[in-house]
Amino acid sequence: MKRAYFNTMKLALPAISENERMARSLVCAMVSTLNPTVAELGDIRCALSEAVTNAIVHGYGSPQSVDGCLVYIAVTLYADRTLKITVRDHGCGIPDVAAAREPLFTTDDTGDRSGMGFSVMEAFCDRVEVSSRVGARTKVTLYKALS
Numbered sequence: 001m002k003r004a005y006f007n008t009m010k011l012a013l014p015a016i017s018e019n020e021r022m023a024r025s026l027v028c029a030m031v032s033t034l035n036p037t038v039a040e041l042g043d044i045r046c047a048l049s050e051a052v053t054n055a056i057v058h059g060y061g062s063p064q065s066v067d068g069c070l071v072y073i074a075v076t077l078y079a080d081r082t083l084k085i086t087v088r089d090h091g092c093g094i095p096d097v098a099a100a101r102e103p104l105f106t107t108d109d110t111g112d113r114s115g116m117g118f119s120v121m122e123a124f125c126d127r128v129e130v131s132s133r134v135g136a137r138t139k140v141t142l143y144k145a146l147s
């Protein structure tokens with residue numbers, strides 16, 4: 001049986017770094033309607049930020065042109081105060097999701113990244129699901145129950 005939800009939102013944002021902050025603001029504005037604690041809102045901001053940054057930086061490889069490079073974010077607030085956030089890109093995909101989720105795993109060779117994004121998402125959410133197809137897409141789903 002499908003769970004009852006009481007609000008939902010879908011966003012499609014061009015994959016530019018400014019939109020990481022935009023995504024956080026919009027999603028937090030919506031989640032705020034559930035009166036989360038400051039800590040809960042902080043957790044959601046951090047986890048979302050990691051997922052959106054990954055879509056832009058890894059999925060699309062920080063594109064100079066954003067034509068066709070969109071990050072899709074869907075938020076569902078359920079009546080039992082749980083929330084589900086999906087972050088999806090149509091980028092390069094992840095060849096080995098299990099390896100990518102390991103702490104300190106990164107394919108970055110610039111030294112800018114630490115390989116901790118998925119670990120942060122897991123620390124700040126109740127559940128994180130990742131599905132990906134190489135050359136096609138990546139979808140990260142974050143679940144969190146609010147107090």
Ligand SMILES: Nc1ncnc2c1ncn2[C@@H]1O[C@H](COP(=O)(O)OP(=O)(O)OP(=O)(O)O)[C@@H](O)[C@H]1O
Nearest residue numbers: 054055058059100106107113114115116117118138
């Ligand atoms: N949306 C995505 N598309 C393609 N590859 C991805 C995506 N998200 C993550 N990855 C791959 O998974 C690896 C691990 O991601 P993770 O967020 O844990 O670390 P990172 O982004 O490399 O470093 P950090 O998040 O600490 O800056 C990335 O280095 C990248 O290879």
Ligand SMILES: [Mg+2]
Nearest residue numbers: 050054117118
């Ligand atoms: Mg990352």
